[in-house]
Amino acid sequence: AQSVTQLDSQVPVFEEAPVELRCNYSSSVSVYLFWYVQYPNQGLQLLLKYLSGSTLVESINGFEAEFNKSQTSFHLRKPSVHISDTAEYFCAVIPSGTYKYIFGTGTRLKVLA
Amino acid sequence: DTEVTQTPKHLVMGMTNKKSLKCEQHMGHRAMYWYKQKAKKPPELMFVYSYEKLSINESVPSRFSPECPNSSLLNLHLHALQPEDSALYLCASSQSGTGGTDTQYFGPGTRLTVL
Numbered sequence: 001a002q003s004v005t006q007l008d009s010q011v012p013v014f015e016e017a018p019v020e021l022r023c024n025y026s027s028s029v030s031v032y033l034f035w036y037v038q039y040p041n042q043g044l045q046l047l048l049k050y051l052s053g054s055t056l057v058e059s060i061n062g063f064e065a066e067f068n069k070s071q072t073s074f075h076l077r078k079p080s081v082h083i084s085d086t087a088e089y090f091c092a093v094i095p096s097g098t099y100k101y102i103f104g105t106g107t108r109l110k111v112l113a
Numbered sequence: 114d115t116e117v118t119q120t121p122k123h124l125v126m127g128m129t130n131k132k133s134l135k136c137e138q139h140m141g142h143r144a145m146y147w148y149k150q151k152a153k154k155p156p157e158l159m160f161v162y163s164y165e166k167l168s169i170n171e172s173v174p175s176r177f178s179p180e181c182p183n184s185s186l187l188n189l190h191l192h193a194l195q196p197e198d199s200a201l202y203l204c205a206s207s208q209s210g211t212g213g214t215d216t217q218y219f220g221p222g223t224r225l226t227v228l
Contacts, residue, residue, distance in 0.1 A: 032214050043117070043203050043219035044156065051214050090155055094214075099144065099169060099207075101217070103155030 002027040004091055006104035014112050015083055021076040021107045023065075023091030031093040033074040034101070035065055038088040047089070050074065086111045116140075117220035119204050125226045128194060134223045136187040136204030143210035145187040146217065147179060148203040156203055162187060163210040194227045201225075 005024045013019045025031065032051050036044040048059040055067040065076045074091060091104040117138045126132050136145065144163050148156035161169035162181040176198075178190040187204055201222040207215035 034216075036219075041221075041224075043119075043205075043221045044217075045219070046216050049214075049216065092155075099146070099161050099163075100158055101156075106153070106155055 002029075002031060002093055002095055002102045004093055004102050004104035006089075006091055006107050008107050009105065010108045010110065012110045012112060013081055016080050018079050019077065019081050019085075019109065021089050021091075021109065023074045023076065023104055025072050025074065025091075025093050025102075027072075027093060027095065030096045032096065033065075033067060034092045034094070035063070035074070035076050036090045036092060038090065038106075040087070044090065047076070081109070081111045083111050083113060085109060117204055117206055117218050119202075119220035119223050121223060122221070123224050123226075125228065126191065126194065127228050128196070130194075131190070131192045133191065134189040134202055134204075134225075136189075136220055137185055138206040138218070139185055140206065140208070140218070141184075142206035142208050142218070143184065144207045144215070145181065146205040146207075147187070147189055148205065148219075150201040150203055150222070152200075160189075191225075194225075196227050199225055199227045 003026045034049045035047040038044045048057045050067045058064045063078045088106045090106045092101040120135045147159040150156040159173045160179045165181045180188040203222045204220040205217040207217045209215045
């Protein structure tokens, strides 16, 4: 069985400070890894995903995540956050060949002025 | 166009009512999904349609009845719901009918309240 752990339910950080949102997964089969963001009263939007190749993936709005196979982690980082980054962030895995996302419980990022 | 639309945005219904949620995408995607999301929780998969056929039902109670009239439309028919069914209902779609690496594009959701 697969599982995803996001240990931090809330992360407060001041504007322009760096942030790391942690994600660890457990799986006996190969998986694909995703980060989704959910702004208040909206659906989920894909931030970035790791399928294969380079272990460092980047999004267009300055986030990056690094796949670490040995530590089974896929932490999300941003060197300088903005107020507009305040949202819920979900890490998810999909076992190869299936439809079903296994979501973590989410991390609420709150950026403070 | 990478948009998934959902109507209505909000719905309040009594336990004896029958209502429907609608989802639409015009991206040519062949897989469509219904999720349920309770407050401060991740989305939970309910149903998956692949090439307009129901391929996954995550043991959802029969008071929820999905329908895929064509490749662009997905409905969720609701009947005799319970207050604990109150949640945000999200629709999503992905390009391939076989899942896996495809990004799922989510709609904004319908916030359902059952009185």
